[in-house]
Amino acid sequence: MELKYKDMIRALNAIEDERKIPEEVVLDALKEAMAKAYKKDAELSDINVEAEINEKNQTIDIYQLYNVVEDVEDDELEISLPDAREIKADTYLGDVIRRKVEINGMSRAAASLARNVMRQKIREAEKVAVYDAYIDQLYDMVIGIVESVKDKFALINLGKTTALMPKSAQIPQEHLTEGQKIRVVITEVNKDTKGSQVLVSRADPMLVKRLFEKEVPEVAQGIVEIKSIAREPGERTKMAVVSYNPEVDPIGACIGQRGARVQEIIEELHGEKIDIFPWSEDVTVLVKNALAPAEVEAVLPGEDERSLLVVVAEDQLSLAIGKKGKNARLAVKLTGRKIDIKTKAELTEMGVDYEKLVQEAEQRKAELAKEHEKREAERMEREAREAEAKRLAKVEELAKASKEAAEAAAREEDAIPEEMQEVMSEKIRNDMANETAAPQEESKPEEAAAAEEVKAAEAPAEEPAEAPAPAEEEKAEEPVKEAIVKQEEPKAKKHKADLEEMASKNDYVSVFEKLASTSKPKQQTPSRRKRKNKDDDGIKVRNDVLLEQLGKQNAAEPAKPVYTEEELAEIEAQQQAEEDSQYDIDYDEYEDYYKDEEGK
Numbered sequence: 383m384e385l386k387y388k389d390m391i392r393a394l395n396a397i398e399d400e401r402k403i404p405e406e407v408v409l410d411a412l413k414e415a416m417a418k419a420y421k422k423d424a425e426l427s428d429i430n431v432e433a434e435i436n437e438k439n440q441t442i443d444i445y446q447l448y449n450v451v452e453d454v455e456d457d458e459l460e461i462s463l464p465d466a467r468e469i470k471a472d473t474y475l476g477d478v479i480r481r482k483v484e485i486n487g488m489s490r491a492a493a494s495l496a497r498n499v500m501r502q503k504i505r506e507a508e509k510v511a512v513y514d515a516y517i518d519q520l521y522d523m524v525i526g527i528v529e530s531v532k533d534k535f536a537l538i539n540l541g542k543t544t545a546l547m548p549k550s551a552q553i554p555q556e557h558l559t560e561g562q563k564i565r566v567v568i569t570e571v572n573k574d575t576k577g578s579q580v581l582v583s584r585a586d587p588m589l590v591k592r593l594f595e596k597e598v599p600e601v602a603q604g605i606v607e608i609k610s611i612a613r614e615p616g617e618r619t620k621m622a623v624v625s626y627n628p629e630v631d632p633i634g635a636c637i638g639q640r641g642a643r644v645q646e647i648i649e650e651l652h653g654e655k656i657d658i659f660p661w662s663e664d665v666t667v668l669v670k671n672a673l674a675p676a677e678v679e680a681v682l683p684g685e686d687e688r689s690l691l692v693v694v695a696e697d698q699l700s701l702a703i704g705k706k707g708k709n710a711r712l713a714v715k716l717t718g719r720k721i722d723i724k725t726k727a728e729l730t731e732m733g734v735d736y737e738k739l740v741q742e743a744e745q746r747k748a749e750l751a752k753e754h755e756k757r758e759a760e761r762m763e764r765e766a767r768e769a770e771a772k773r774l775a776k777v778e779e780l781a782k783a784s785k786e787a788a789e790a791a792a793r794e795e796d797a798i799p800e801e802m803q804e805v806m807s808e809k810i811r812n813d814m815a816n817e818t819a820a821p822q823e824e825s826k827p828e829e830a831a832a833a834e835e836v837k838a839a840e841a842p843a844e845e846p847a848e849a850p851a852p853a854e855e856e857k858a859e860e861p862v863k864e865a866i867v868k869q870e871e872p873k874a875k876k877h878k879a880d881l882e883e884m885a886s887k888n889d890y891v892s893v894f895e896k897l898a899s900t901s902k903p904k905q906q907t908p909s910r911r912k913r914k915n916k917d918d919d920g921i922k923v924r925n926d927v928l929l930e931q932l933g934k935q936n937a938a939e940p941a942k943p944v945y946t947e948e949e950l951a952e953i954e955a956q957q958q959a960e961e962d963s964q965y966d967i968d969y970d971e972y973e974d975y976y977k978d979e980e981g982k
Contacts, residue, residue: 403507409435411503412442419496420444423489429458432480445480512543513573516580520568523592526582528562538566538582551583554616556652565650567592585615590656593647600625600635609661612715616654620672620712622661633658665690665717672713673723676702682743689720693736696725 394408413433420431430447448461450473461481466473473479526538526545536558538545547566558564566582567589573579583589591608600606605627613619625632636658637644644656659671666681669690676698682691694702702723703710714721729736 397504403504403511407507408504411500411507414503415496415499416442416444418499419492420483422495423492426458431483444483446483448479448481450475450477450479509573509579512579513571515542516540516568516571520571521588523565523567523589523596524582525563526566528558528560528564530560531558538564540580540582543580545580545582547582547584551581551585552615553584553652553654556584556616565589565593585613587611587613587619590619590621590647590651593650594621594636594643597643597646598636598638600630600632605630606632606635610716612712614708614712616652618655618657618708618712619651620657620659620716622659622668622671622716624661632660665719668717669713669719669721672716673702673709673721676709678702679726680740680743682739683746684720684722688718689722690717691739692721692723693729694723694725696727699723699725 394405394412397403397408413435416433417431420433421427421429432445432447434443434445435441436443446458448466449459450463450466451460452463452475454460454462461479463473463475466477466479469479469481524540526540529537529539529544534549536547536552538547545566545568551569552558564584566584567586568580569583569586569588570581571579590613591611594608595602598606601608606623606625608621609624610622611619612621621636623632623636625635644658648654648656657674659674662668662671669681669692670678673692676694678692678694678698680693682693683689684691692702701709704712710721710723724732726736729739
């Protein structure tokens, strides 16, 4: 069917722009409307018809669908195989084939049906678009323009749609005018109703919360949180706040400097009073704060878990209840508990023992505190067990991964030819032997040279050296000998340097200097020289033994001393005393000599 394609597309584009509906949705609605109009015009409601937009030819084509069968029973729904192959050659039994139909006109009924179908489909698409646009803004504050005000509702234009604000959602005594801009909160969004899809309100407590988020940066940033809020629209609002920053006062932040912040909100709500007090997890403290400015003497458990009995003084009863029960209602909304306000006199008239109730309340509070501590302990224990289970699972996972890696390495090693394995093994053994021998070769010449220098500098030994200890004793004394060598080597090198320095000097030496010089061992007494040679020989023997043992050890293996710090200090002090005693001179022997010199 040929239609004025350009006019149709122009009309569809206007619908898209006006209703904010995607092009695909409008085209699908048009195709469905044309198919139903054709069935209406042909007076065949059970046939299968499809409409297709041919952009190349700029036409809207109608196709009728047939099932390919062997024996045709209904020629409006079925077609034989030979006739189907005349339309399409590669057709088989059971296929569905399309045949283009031509009509020159459309009846009034068919056109009306097409218009209604288009309208319905566009309306449904519009609902979906509005729902998708506003569902994410549920309980958000938006700015709308008042379109019309009726006795039971007002229509607010939000831009993409017109929202409905019932009379109950308006602030009492607030006069709305057409064209007025107001702040509202979206309370409901749906796509199943025939009327307006979006409902807004100015009486909902959420509006007050959104206004504080707008005016108070600490609330918007989450530093101060509004934990609970209750509202009597146009009269009073009670709000419990808490601060997560100890340096920020939640009440002061909401009020602002000289009340500037809260005053902006009060003006927006046309003089509605706002009470702000600190939040508390303890319901007793929360109820006392919620009933302010009335002073509460006690908050006791009521008949059930959701009810509370509040005891106040006689002069505080009317203040706690409030005008027309407003203060008590707000406290009930804010705490979510049923509150019964009584005085002591009323409790006495009812035959209730006030003191007993107070004791029971304190006992119950203590029991609840113990239960809370027990639950907290169980929770911490459970978390500890879960953490330990996770740790063990991770350890098992790492062990499994390590085992798999080892198995993979073993498989790779097995894949290496035997000749290559022998070559690699031989290379590894040679490298280990070189690493072991290198430190020994380096250490032996240095230690041997030091021992030879010490031996050349000292006098020849007069007594035979002590024999080395057996192999078992040497093995047990290896750590001790290593410590002794480390302590004596610097002293031997220092003594050698002193000898070389004295030998290099050719200046004149007096008789006293010859006798008193520590570099002249021959001036010592026979007993001291004998003891010194014996000690030196013992040191050289020990050095030789230690050098031999060090040559046998692996250079990479560190020394393991067995002496404590106190024992090593004692050994060092003893050796220092022995060394100092070698150079002691008995000057009394030469007293006569000096006298003779002076006499001359």
